[in-house]
Amino acid sequence: MKRREFLKLSTATCMAMAALGTGGKQGLGGGLFSPTMADASTGQLPGSLGAKEVTSVCEMCFWRCPIVAKVKNGKLVKIEGNPKSPVNGTRVCARGNSGVQLLYDPDRVKYPLKRVGARGEGKWAKISWDEALDEIAFNMDKVRKKYGPSSLAYFDHGASAEFLREIFKALGTENYSNEPAFFQCVGPVAVSYMSTMGYIVSGTRQYIDMANAKAILLVGSHIGENVHVSHVREYVEGLAKGAKLVVVDPRFSAPANKADIYLPIRPGTDTALLLTWINYVIEHNLYDKDFVEKNCEGFERLRQSVKKYTLSWAARICDLKVDDMEQAILLLARYRPNLTIHPGRHSAWYGNGDVGRHQALAILGALFGTVGAKGGIIFQTPVVKGHAECLKCEKLPSEEPETSLRDNYPFVEPFPGSPTAAIIKATLTGEPYPIKLWGINGVNILQTIPNPYDTMKAIKKLDFIFCEEMLMGETALWSDIVLPGATYLERYDGVYVYDGITPYLTLRQPVVEPMFEAKPPFWTAKQLAKKLKLKGLSCEKEEDFINEELKEAGLSIASLNKKGGIVTYPGKPYRDKDSLKVPTESGKIQLSVSDFADEDLPPVPEFIPAPAPPEGFARLIYGRAPVHTFSRTMNNLWLHNEWPENHAWVNDEVASKIGLKDGDTVILENQNGYRSLGIKVKVTPGIRPDAIYIDHGFGSRSPFLKRAYKRGASDQFLITHYKNDPFMGASSHRTDFVRIIKDGKTLNIPELVCVPPEIPRFQIEQS
Amino acid sequence: MLTRNHPFNFLSKAFYYPSEEIIRHGPRVINLLNKDLDCGIEDVPDIPATEFQAEYVRLFINSAGNTIVPPYASVYRHGAGLLYQQGYDEAVAYYREAGVEPIKGPEPPDHLAHELAFVGYLLETGQVSLLDSFLRRHLMKWFPLFSECLQKANPCNFYHGLNKITGACLNTLIEEVTNEETGIS
Ligand code: SF4
Numbered sequence: 013m014k015r016r017e018f019l020k021l022s023t024a025t026c027m028a029m030a031a032l033g034t035g036g037k038q039g040l041g042g043g044l045f046s047p048t049m050a051d052a053s054t055g056q057l058p059g060s061l062g063a064k065e066v067t068s069v070c071e072m073c074f075w076r077c078p079i080v081a082k083v084k085n086g087k088l089v090k091i092e093g094n095p096k097s098p099v100n101g102t103r104v105c106a107r108g109n110s111g112v113q114l115l116y117d118p119d120r121v122k123y124p125l126k127r128v129g130a131r132g133e134g135k136w137a138k139i140s141w142d143e144a145l146d147e148i149a150f151n152m153d154k155v156r157k158k159y160g161p162s163s164l165a166y167f168d169h170g171a172s173a174e175f176l177r178e179i180f181k182a183l184g185t186e187n188y189s190n191e192p193a194f195f196q197c198v199g200p201v202a203v204s205y206m207s208t209m210g211y212i213v214s215g216t217r218q219y220i221d222m223a224n225a226k227a228i229l230l231v232g233s234h235i236g237e238n239v240h241v242s243h244v245r246e247y248v249e250g251l252a253k254g255a256k257l258v259v260v261d262p263r264f265s266a267p268a269n270k271a272d273i274y275l276p277i278r279p280g281t282d283t284a285l286l287l288t289w290i291n292y293v294i295e296h297n298l299y300d301k302d303f304v305e306k307n308c309e310g311f312e313r314l315r316q317s318v319k320k321y322t323l324s325w326a327a328r329i330c331d332l333k334v335d336d337m338e339q340a341i342l343l344l345a346r347y348r349p350n351l352t353i354h355p356g357r358h359s360a361w362y363g364n365g366d367v368g369r370h371q372a373l374a375i376l377g378a379l380f381g382t383v384g385a386k387g388g389i390i391f392q393t394p395v396v397k398g399h400a401e402c403l404k405c406e407k408l409p410s411e412e413p414e415t416s417l418r419d420n421y422p423f424v425e426p427f428p429g430s431p432t433a434a435i436i437k438a439t440l441t442g443e444p445y446p447i448k449l450w451g452i453n454g455v456n457i458l459q460t461i462p463n464p465y466d467t468m469k470a471i472k473k474l475d476f477i478f479c480e481e482m483l484m485g486e487t488a489l490w491s492d493i494v495l496p497g498a499t500y501l502e503r504y505d506g507v508y509v510y511d512g513i514t515p516y517l518t519l520r521q522p523v524v525e526p527m528f529e530a531k532p533p534f535w536t537a538k539q540l541a542k543k544l545k546l547k548g549l550s551c552e553k554e555e556d557f558i559n560e561e562l563k564e565a566g567l568s569i570a571s572l573n574k575k576g577g578i579v580t581y582p583g584k585p586y587r588d589k590d591s592l593k594v595p596t597e598s599g600k601i602q603l604s605v606s607d608f609a610d611e612d613l614p615p616v617p618e619f620i621p622a623p624a625p626p627e628g629f630a631r632l633i634y635g636r637a638p639v640h641t642f643s644r645t646m647n648n649l650w651l652h653n654e655w656p657e658n659h660a661w662v663n664d665e666v667a668s669k670i671g672l673k674d675g676d677t678v679i680l681e682n683q684n685g686y687r688s689l690g691i692k693v694k695v696t697p698g699i700r701p702d703a704i705y706i707d708h709g710f711g712s713r714s715p716f717l718k719r720a721y722k723r724g725a726s727d728q729f730l731i732t733h734y735k736n737d738p739f740m741g742a743s744s745h746r747t748d749f750v751r752i753i754k755d756g757k758t759l760n761i762p763e764l765v766c767v768p769p770e771i772p773r774f775q776i777e778q779s
Numbered sequence: 780m781l782t783r784n785h786p787f788n789f790l791s792k793a794f795y796y797p798s799e800e801i802i803r804h805g806p807r808v809i810n811l812l813n814k815d816l817d818c819g820i821e822d823v824p825d826i827p828a829t830e831f832q833a834e835y836v837r838l839f840i841n842s843a844g845n846t847i848v849p850p851y852a853s854v855y856r857h858g859a860g861l862l863y864q865q866g867y868d869e870a871v872a873y874y875r876e877a878g879v880e881p882i883k884g885p886e887p888p889d890h891l892a893h894e895l896a897f898v899g900y901l902l903e904t905g906q907v908s909l910l911d912s913f914l915r916r917h918l919m920k921w922f923p924l925f926s927e928c929l930q931k932a933n934p935c936n937f938y939h940g941l942n943k944i945t946g947a948c949l950n951t952l953i954e955e956v957t958n959e960e961t962g963i964s
Pocket of ligand 1: 071240
């Protein structure tokens with residue numbers, strides 16, 4: 013081969029490049045390559061054939077389906093359900109499949125980033141992990157010393173956030189574990205069932221037996237729109253076996269479409285319907301007397317208290333027909349006790365009355381004797397799992413604050429954390445004490461907590477804010493330091509046990525190595541503990557504490573993997589009504605909760621009307637898109653392609669009166685003048701005229717999420733008015749109202765259903 | 780084929796997160812290369828370190844808006860839009876064929892910096908037909924798409940210059956290699 017000059021470069025250029033260490037022949041391929049050591053064979057089977065299979069647990073939502081990841085040459089090529097899993101078998105949902113797209117999303121947070129512009133501006137420099145953790149440790153220590161331990165707050169969600177929680181706990185703050193999942197979602201339902209039945213029938217999981225139910229009642233639950241594989245499968249199995257279905261919902265949802273009786277209830281009046289049904293069941297002797305006598309306390313108080321709730325009253329309040337309500341309760345009664353009164357899940361709706369609504373569902377289930385019955389509420393089957401001592405972090409000596417953010421909420425006690433609304437308020441006002449540093453992990457606080465405008469204002473008041481993120485959502489945008497978190501496919505978490513109908517034990521483990529400089533949160537917490545000179549988190553690596561946790565179950569990571577990554581156990585979900593003993597103090601179901609009365613809260617649920625929409629507005633309601641999780645998956649390529657944006661459901665009569673057509677792009681404006689991004693209208697008879705529905709989680713305001721940015725409208729950015737539940741402090745999400753702006757013109761929503769005098773109207777001035 | 784004094788190790792390094800050396804001397808090298816190659820780009824002034832780094836993050840690490848410029852073959856090849864897809868497989872197969880292995884992490888080996896360094900390596904080791912194939916069937920299938928996105932992202936002078944010069948070098952090289960392969964010179 014002839015050797016000659018290529019790209020004639022001047023001596024000056026060559027010298028300048030050489031001075032930079034970038035002349036030719038600078039190590040093998042500029043130092044970026046080494047001689048091949050591995051076998052250079054390229055023989056490949058197509059697709060996932062011949063792939064190595066690694067069992068793990070999905071985290072595309074919180075449901076934790078056991079999965080098998082197929083890995084080829086260190087590359088994840090496919091995700092399936094773990095065939096040994098009794099709950100999902102080989103199935104995963106659309107999101108479960110799309111974990112591959114999360115792992116390989118080019119918009120991932122790849123390196124520790126430090127803010128170099130104003131907060132929220134999105135200007136960053138890449139820094140080393142050491143520098144990032146030094147900065148976090150320095151600020152945590154400084155803020156703690158200056159303002160006291162409670163000035164540190166930690167918003168977290170999911171198993172991986174627990175390691176960092178230990179750090180916050182050790183530093184002495186009470187404001188850790190402020191799970192938006194609890195304070196914006198399951199708090200009220202958890203409190204009501206805990207107080208009525210003695211255990212959390214509905215929290216992360218719902219302990220119900222829809223697969224064997226002869227009838228199912230859903231009040232505002234959208235199974236099939238919110239997809240949790242085993243939950244949907246049990247529901248579908250029940251229906252396939254002939255279960256009757258009653259659906260109560262202001263919107264003709266996916267389950268409404270399958271219902272035998274559908275009750276399009278006025279939003280905010282569900283408790284009125286439930287209390288009326290309770291009264292009807294008692295008055296007409298439709299309840300299981302024997303069950304109630306043996307297993308319940310407080311029946312007489314309940315009976316007296318619900319007497320006033322009659323069908324004709326409820327018809328007016330709920331805007332339903334007497335006959336329909338009666339048919340529905342008769343249908344449910346016919347199938348007792350093999351009846352699922354679904355406890356609901358997301359329950360932070362109206363602030364006042366949320367606990368009562370779920371208490372009423374629990375009571376109805378108890379009156380029908382469904383507790384411990386096939387098809388009803390089931391009991392948990394504990395699965396043995398150890399606790400690793402080496403995960404603990406020794407608490408620094410610190411004084412308790414004089415006033416706690418938890419003080420106003422008597423039933424928050426069994427749960428950790430402070431109400432998120434109280435934290436934001438304290439950060440804004442400095443009362444009862446200043447909060448000056450936030451850590452965030454696993455949650456996009458701006459798309460999750462009501463009034464994100466207040467949250468942004470609060471962030472501006474902080475001395476320091478950091479987060480661990482996988483994608484650059486709004487939270488990352490507002491942080492001072494962003495740490496790149498390993499996805500669930502790149503890390504261990506703890507050992508998972510499922511204590512429902514088909515109990516099992518399984519493990520989340522890495523299927524590939526972390527990309528870029530993403531790190532598992534255990535590593536991050538351990539390094540931070542060292543920098544803060546905290547004693548604890550002594551396990552060297554994740555495998556150590558996992559093996560410790562597994563030891564008690566007679567397992568190790570290796571032996572569990574040999575068994576296919578999952579071990580199943582026999583379940584004991586049912587109980588005979590004669591030997592039923594619920595885990596309350598007396599062993600009986602509390603139809604009237606005296607603990608509530610002790611705190612001047614109603615022991616038996618009462619109907620507390622949620623104010624009706626102000627003139628010209630409709631109530632904003634929201635739900636889930638079946639292929640998305642919260643606001644987390646909108647940037648996922650496959651899921652984005654399936655469901656790129658949300659639509660505003662507007663009643664067809666309303667639409668024709670205000671001149672709106674299906675597919676029109678509009679802006680939603682709430683009662684406080686806050687406006688959404690553009691959203692397309694879906695004109696449908698499947699929603700009441702007094703409500704407008706949108707899917708939750710869209711309308712991202714982070715330009716770093718290229719697919720999700722400005723696609724659809726965010727419900728959260730329209731929720732600026734909220735009430736706090738008086739039991740545990742959850743923030744309400746259905747207390748805001750919207751009207752429509754089209755082509756710059758405000759379109760008031762005409763009132764097509766009159767509001768009875770018992771329901772007050774929302775006063776805009778007060779919000 | 781020349782084995783010394785090619786610019787690809789420099790280009791490779793310049794497409795990585797700006798080191799102190801690149802911040803200090805990179806603009807000067809770009810200006811010199813501009814003169815040598817007659818690219819007609821504006822002179823690149825010195826840029827303060829923070830601005831330099833923030834610009835790199837904006838363009839290549841976590842970029843805002845629709846100006847997506849991830850520097851990975853996988854994102855552009857076969858319209859994948861994702862990391863670690865066919866474009867990555869292609870790059871790795873070429874490395875393997877050349878008898879080298881990319882150094883492990885933190886960047887995926889189909890990062891432009893790796894691919895430019897690989898071009899340099901092939902030049903240095905005189906693997907002309909492999910270079911020809913790598914350029915034609917892989918790198919030049921995606922570099923123009925990347926380059927266009929980078930241009931649209933309105934980069935600072937340094938990355939504007941780097942983009943132009945890399946394009947010029949690759950285009951000249953591909954011609955050279957064709958001539959070499961077909962015996963025309
Ligand atoms: S329901 Fe879907 S997203 Fe949730 S854990 Fe199961 S497979 Fe994953």
